Amino acid sequence: MQKITRQLADEIKISEAQVRSAVELLDGGATVPFIARYRKEVTGGLDDIQLRELEARLSYLRELTDRRAAVIKSIQEQGKLTPELLAAIEAAPTKQELEDIYLPFKPKRRTKGMIAKEAGLEPLADKLFADPTLNPNVEAEAFILPAGKIEGADFTTVAAVLDGVRDLLSERWAEDAVLVQGLREWLWTEGLFRSKLSAGKDENNPDVAKFRDYFEYDEPIGRVPSHRALAVFRGRALEMLDAKLVLPVEPEPGKPSLAEGKIALHLGWSHASRAGDDLIRKCVAWTWRVKLSLSTERDLFTRLREEAEKVAIKVFADNLRDLLLAAPAGPRVVMGLDPGIRTGVKVAVVDATGKLVETSTVYPHEPRKDWDGSLYTLAKLAEKHGVNLIAIGNGTASRETDKLAGELIKLMSKHDATKVIDKVVVSEAGASVYSASEYASNEMPDVDVSLRGAASIARRLQDPLAELVKIDPKSIGVGQYQHDVNQSELARTLEAVVEDCVNKVGVDLNTASVPLLTRVSGLSTTTAKAVVRWREANGAFANRQQLLKVTGLGAKTFEQSAGFLRIRDGDNPLDMTAVHPETYPVVERIMAQTGKPVAELMGRADMLKTLKPELFANDTVGVITVKDILSELEKPGRDPRPDFKVAKLQDGVEDIKDLKVDMVLEGTVSNVAAFGAFVDLGVHQDGLIHVSQLSNKFITDAREVVKTGDIIKVKVLEVDVARKRISLTMKMDAAPARKDGPRDNRFEHAGRDNRQRSGSGGGGSYSSGYTAPPQAAAGSAMASAFAKLQGLKK
Template sequence: MQKILAQLAAEIRIRPEQVKTAVELLDGGATVPFIARYRKEVTGGLDDIQLRELESRLGYLRELEDRRAAVIKSITEQGKMTPDLLAAIDAAPTKQELEDLYLPFKPKRRTKGMIAREAGLEPLADKLFADPRLDPHAEAQAFVLPAGAIEGADFTTIAAVLDSVRDLLSERWAEDASLVQALREWLWNEGLFKSKLADGKDENNADVSKFRDYFDYDEPIGRVPSHRALAVFRGRALEMLDAKLVLPVEPEPGKPSIAEGKIAMHLGWSHAARPSDDLIRKCVAWTWRVKLSLSTERDLFTRLREEAEKVAIKVFSDNLRDLLLAAPAGPRVVMGLDPGIRTGVKVAVVDATGKLVDTSTVYPHEPRKDWEGSLFTLAKLCEKHNVNLIAIGNGTASRETDKLAGDLIKQLARLRDGVEIQKVVVSEAGASVYSASEFASQEMPDVDVSLRGAASIARRLQDPLSELVKIDPKAIGVGQYQHDVNQSELAKTLDAVVEDCVNSVGVDLNTASVPLLTRVSGLSASVAKSVVRWRDANGVFKTRQDLLKVTGLGAKTFEQSAGFLRIRGGDNPLDMTGVHPETYPVVEQIIVKTAKPIQEIMGRSDVLKTLKPELFANDKFGAITIKDILGELEKPGRDPRPDFKVARLADGVEDIKDLKEGMTLEGTVSNVAQFGAFVDLGVHQDGLVHVSQLANKFVTDAREVVKTGDIVKVKVLEVDVARKRISLTMKLDAAPARRDGPRDNKFEGAGRDNRQRGGGGYTSPPAAGAGSAMASAFAKLQGLKK
């Protein structure tokens, strides 16, 4: 364990004692949000990002140590352990390197090399390699055996004996951990990741053409961006692309490859026209072509996929965090519109608390085209419930429904003098998943499934976090190739993001749903249900201490959860803050010091800033904790999320065909990838602001400039109606794309179709429009092979 602690300290660049304390807390059942918020003193101020990394690496290193112990035991039981081997195994830093060392000793089926050893050919192989001046045919004569001497093998001729020498040596070299690792690293740095259209596939087929950019593609494997790697792997899985690892320089026919030269160099051998040199050259070639080329390709493809998945999962988690922490509209009466054409627009009105109070369906679009009747119905609902905000789902007929809402607002403006109603287009990704969920049926048992979606759209505008936690994070649709990555790792990472977001904001104990409570530090799904049952049976919680009356919620759970649960209007004003109940005695000292009641202290920065944290520190709570308490008292119940803003979509721009080069528009960032940001302009197809067009400076990662949910101004650079691609820039002084420039088919990124529900992700990175100078510039920026 000391070894693990030391490695974690070195990797995360923190002190060993910080690691030791954090691991003890995690092992003791403490959650990351609790440790990050309420145990800063003992961990030296580790934040949630450092703790998540520590938690993840701790799991990996423990698995590594368990595997190391199993490998040592296996080799020792075989009687083959040596001091040097043991030292190498103890020093192996990764599972891959540990398995490389174990490979020669790993129980396996009977191989040709094993059979050669059984036949006693190892001395011959060692002799010929040690002294290539020996005649292999003459030396092999003594090892010829009669038929049937070795079961399953033929050693009756000199040629058969020498073939077995080749099998024996190539197998031995292919299990040389230092050679395998050297080749692997060399190819990671120099090898090419190459793909082409699979044989027999029609490149004009709609599904196949999505991978057009990879019909003739290669790039150094160690520098392939995440989205391109996953696109090729997806095409390969669908049998539309062939992918392979190729050497940086292909050998001439009949000549040894660079890889074979690397193996020979590692062995310290070179061809000098000695009698055994041709045989050894065959052994070297066999080692690469038969034993190592495919396994190395497999290992590097696995490494490329794992690294690409890490990036994709990080992109997804960053976007999810931004979406969950988006600005809430707050306690306002909202009308949710779930657009549809033939089936009509589903309407749901929720009150300021999120309670569903009314529903309807209107048919303003084809085939009924009841525009006036729809306006009449919606106006009646707005007047009846005093609606002041309209949320419009961004699916099919979204733009047309947005226009309907615009007409409704104009009509109501004449009826409500001076009262303005706002409309907002909201991502409806996952709304259908929620509508059909068990929780939705419990929450709205007598409401049609289609109308539940409209209610969800309205609520996610009031409070994105509270509503989106009811949906599987993977269904929210802010991922990059989310269906192509390790699903368990994705789920684990996204769950951690949701947990961190919920606990950073805090949860109203008296209004929170079961899904929201389940995400609170320390609360399991069963305990969350118990909390709601207690609330339904006994009324609202008046103090945090009432939590201890809930069945199944003990002292440990209370410790982990209480600080993140808020009670507004309760008996103790501190219960609406992030001050943990365990530190209430400290607040009592502050009350004594100031000689003012708590109500006169909270929110009084002029009073609180005069207090020195050191005055209230004790053996249990130091200055760091006291400083946090004073901060909470200064802004009690504060919400860390930004203020609510609304993007103003341009009138008359309802379809991609309405876009013109040079237009300046306002839109909402719907998704962010490393290579750029997707912006919803209200035309059903998101436009792409490439990373090179985000700012008048060099940007390596789009999230340095924007995040999901941001409202931005963009200029249209290029529109490809046929391929549904929109190129945008945030450099508003940028000129539109020239159409006389060279074409480059490596332009990254496509606008995500807004009509997707419950999935998200992208298709393959597409080509730019014909003659796009912008695409050529992007290709040069990325260092792509021309």
């Protein structure tokens, strides 16, 4: 454990004492949110990001330690464990390097090299390699065996004996850990990742054409971006692309390759036209071509995939975090519109508390085309319930329904000029999953499944976090290639993001749903249900201490969860804050010092800032915690999420045809990828800001500048109405794209009208499953740098 502690400290750049404290807390059952928020003194102020990294690496290193012990035991039982080998095993930093060392000792099926050893050819192999001046044909004569001497092998001729020598030496060299690791790292740096169209595939087939950028593609494997690697791997899995690892320089026919030269160099051998050199060269070539080329390709493809998946999972996690922590509209009456064509637009109105008050279905589109009747129905609902916000799902017929909502707003403003209604297009990804869930059935038992989705869309504006936690994070659809990555790692990462977001915001104990409570630190689904049952049986919680009356919720669970649960208008004003009950005595000391009751202290920043935290610290509560308490008292129950804003769309700009070059507009960031950000301008087609157009300084990841949900100002660089492509910039001094410049068609457009319902997975998803291009050009070529998100995630 000391070795693991030292390594974790070096990797995360923290002290060993911090590692030991964090590991002790984690092993004791404490959650990351609890440790990050309420055990800062113990860990030296480690935040949730550091703790998540520590938690993941701790698990890996413990698995590595267990595997190392198993390897040592196996080699000991074979009687082959030397001090040097033991030292190498103990020093192996990764699972792969440990397996490289173990490979020669790993029990395996009977190989040709083993058979050659059984035939007694090892002395001959050692002799010929040690002294290449010897004539192999002459030396092999003494090792010829009669037929049937060795089961499953024939060494009755000189050629057969020398083949055995080749098998024996090539197998030995292929199991040389230093050689294998050296070749692997060289090829990771210098090797090329190459793909081409699979034989017999029609490149004009729409499904095949999605991978057109990779029909003739290669790039240094160590520098392949995540999205390109995953695109090629997907194409290969679909048998539309062939992919392989190739050497940086292809060998001339009949000449040794660079890889063979690397092997020879490692062995300390070179061809000097001696009697045995041709045999050794043959053994070297066999080592690469038969033993190592495919296994090295497999290893590096695995490494490339794993690194690409890490990036893709991080993109998903970052976008999910932004979505969950998006600004809540709060207690406003919202009308949710779930767009549809033949089945109609589903309508649900929820009151300021999120309660569903009325539903309907209107048919403004094909085949009924009841536009006026739909407007009348929506206007009646808006007037009856005082709707002041409209949420429009971004699925099929979203742009047509958005136009309907726009006309409704104009109609209502004519009726009452003081009436202000805003409209927002929201992602409906996962709405269908929620609608058909057991929880939705219990929440809205008498409501049709299709109408539940409209209610969920409406609530997503009121409180995105509270509504989205009801859905499996993987169904929310803000990830790239989410079905191509390691699903268990994706699930683990996304669950951690949801947990961190929920606990960062805090949860109202008296209104929270079971899914939301389940995400609170320390609570499980069982205890969350028990909390709700207690609430239903006994009424609202009056104070946090009543949690201990809930069946199954003991002292440990209370410790982990209480600080994240809020009670408004309860017995103790501190129960609506993030101050943990265990530190209430600190507040009592502050009250005694100031002579003010807690209600008068809360919100009094002028008074609280004059207090010295050191005066209230003791052996159990340190200065860091006291500072947090004072900060919380300054802004009790504050919501860390931003204020809700709606982009101010420009009058007269309602369609892509209305856009002009150099127009400056306000829009909402709808999705972010490493290569750029998509922006909803209210013209039914998202525009793309390429990463090169996000800032005047160099950036590599769009999220350095923007995140999903941001309201930003952009300038139009280029509009291609025919192709439905909009190029944008945040650099207001940027020149428009040259009309005569070369076009780069490797990005296909990702507009809102291409967002499709993802089968049983729910609503429109426009951020996963695109085949991104080999490169994205800036300037004029950037204008067409779009990714058509083809619903490939399914």
